[in-house]
Amino acid sequence: MNERQVNRWNxxxxxxxxxxDIAEGAVVNLGIGLPTLxxxxxxxxxxxxxxxxxxxxxxxxxPPKGEEDYDLINAGKTPVTLLPGGCYFHHADSxxxxxxGHLDICVLGAFQVSVRGDLANWHTGEPGAIPxxxxxxxxxxxxxxxxxxxxxxxxxxxxxxxxxxxxPLTGLACVSRIYTDLAVIDVxxxxxxxxxxxxxxxxDELLKLSGVPIAPPTQGK
Amino acid sequence: xxxxxxxxxxxxLADVPDGATVMLGGFGxxxxxxxxxxxxxxQGAKxxxxxxxxxxxxxxxxxxxxxxxxxxKIICSFPRQVDSHVFDGLYRAGELELELxxxxxxxxxxxxxxxxxGAFYTPTGYGTELARGKETRVIDGRGYxxxxxxxxxxxxxxxxxxxxxGNLVYRKTARNFGPIMATAAKITVATVHxxxxxxxxxxxxxxxxxxxxxxxxxxxxxxxxPVGVRPV
Numbered sequence: 202m203n204e205r206q207v208n209r210w211n212x213x214x215x216x217x218x219x220x221x222d223i224a225e226g227a228v229v230n231l232g233i234g235l236p237t238l239x240x241x242x243x244x245x246x247x248x249x250x251x252x253x254x255x256x257x258x259x260x261x262x263x264p265p266k267g268e269e270d271y272d273l274i275n276a277g278k279t280p281v282t283l284l285p286g287g288c289y290f291h292h293a294d295s296x297x298x299x300x301x302g303h304l305d306i307c308v309l310g311a312f313q314v315s316v317r318g319d320l321a322n323w324h325t326g327e328p329g330a331i332p333x334x335x336x337x338x339x340x341x342x343x344x345x346x347x348x349x350x351x352x353x354x355x356x357x358x359x360x361x362x363x364x365x366x367x368x369p370l371t372g373l374a375c376v377s378r379i380y381t382d383l384a385v386i387d388v389x390x391x392x393x394x395x396x397x398x399x400x401x402x403x404x405d406e407l408l409k410l411s412g413v414p415i416a417p418p419t420q421g422k
Numbered sequence: 423x424x425x426x427x428x429x430x431x432x433x434x435l436a437d438v439p440d441g442a443t444v445m446l447g448g449f450g451x452x453x454x455x456x457x458x459x460x461x462x463x464x465q466g467a468k469x470x471x472x473x474x475x476x477x478x479x480x481x482x483x484x485x486x487x488x489x490x491x492x493x494x495k496i497i498c499s500f501p502r503q504v505d506s507h508v509f510d511g512l513y514r515a516g517e518l519e520l521e522l523x524x525x526x527x528x529x530x531x532x533x534x535x536x537x538x539x540g541a542f543y544t545p546t547g548y549g550t551e552l553a554r555g556k557e558t559r560v561i562d563g564r565g566y567x568x569x570x571x572x573x574x575x576x577x578x579x580x581x582x583x584x585x586x587x588g589n590l591v592y593r594k595t596a597r598n599f600g601p602i603m604a605t606a607a608k609i610t611v612a613t614v615h616x617x618x619x620x621x622x623x624x625x626x627x628x629x630x631x632x633x634x635x636x637x638x639x640x641x642x643x644x645x646x647x648p649v650g651v652r653p654v
Binding site: 253254256271283289290293300332333338371 | 499501510527546551552595598602629651
């Protein structure tokens with residue numbers, strides 16, 4: 202496994218790479234788990250508005266210890282703060298912000314992404330597993346751009362980029378860009394296209410590990 | 423004189439019948455009407471259908487209601503959490519029916535009920551197993567799923583402040599499902615931490631107009647406790 206010789210991005214590096222692509226003025230929803238890390242890497246001089254589906258926009262960082270208010274939480278049910286200019290709204294308005302195409306970017310975790318940008322991230326579909334979907338399906342199809350952050354390979358070494366998702370789908374053709382610990386990959390009308398590879402990883406190695414067609418990065422990027 | 427203030431939870435919930443569909447506000451513990459749920463447990467109505475974003479946390483609130491086995495069905499978006507063991511057990515034992523709904527569809531189905539909409543097409547869930555068996559339609563090249571409103575007999579919600587006409591304001595993200603559930607039920611019961619005179623709430627900032635509320639129950643403030651997350 203040649204990929205062991207390269208330094209895969211860790212979670213923080215992945216989050217920092219996603220943060221680079223979030224422009225000044227963007228309204229963004231960061232999903233529960235790994236995507237939440239992205240907020241730690243948004244430059245302080247860049248004004249980005251964070252939305253959470255439980256009815257808050259203009260979210261600030263976690264409160265200091267001892268000042269938690271559990272009436273002011275994010276979708277992960279952890280305490281947050283409100284920045285000046287932020288506000289609260291009910292659930293139907295919150296999901297209108299997504300479904301209505303008002304949200305610029307959402308960042309989600311994933312089990313699998315297909316070459317067409319189909320997303321599977323809510324349910325393993327295993328017998329006995331209790332399904333829980335939350336806002337994942339609304340977020341996936343609602344934001345103008347849906348970014349996925351995930352490890353490139355499963356623990357068993359299988360590619361999470363697939364021809365067809367074998368896990369239950371969250372949304373069809375909804376992913377625009379994928380950030381893994383090996384590469385940044387766009388979903389285009391012609392299929393997947395690599396944008397950037399981590400240092401030391403050859404494009405052929407990425408292809409071999411991915412097991413699906415990926416176009417090489419355009420020259421001179 | 424119109425006076426929707428009811429001073430006892432017992433009186434506010436006395437007429438919840440067996441078989442009722444009851445909406446419960448809240449996202450985790452924020453906005454969950456814990457006092458009204460305790461009142462519903464004491465009241466004893468059974469064969470209930472419950473609508474809430476979650477399916478109970480820990481052993482109190484909605485989880486305690488589920489434990490009484492008086493809930494037949496739950497309609498929610500996110501039942502599985504680190505502390506949802508009461509739901510998990512009943513669901514696995516086949517003693518509780520689950521209708522799993524994407525959160526935005528849940529919100530919009532509640533909103534639609536309150537707004538008199540017969541059904542609506544939503545892109546959320548299109549092509550997934552949560553749309554299985556539902557009517558679909560392609561509009562302007564995009565796939566949509568037909569979803570129906572969720573009406574309730576009762577909505578039990580938690581607000582911050584209200585007046586005797588039933589006008590309500592909420593507190594921070596505890597607002598969540600409260601305003602839409604208030605519109606979707608025949609009888610909406612809201613707890614408040616403060617009752618004010620009509621006119622005292624800024625009319626430009628009333629969130630739920632009193633027309634949607636039947637009963638307002640003043641209760642003492644208890645700090646909202648964390649649920650649904652692993653203890654730090």
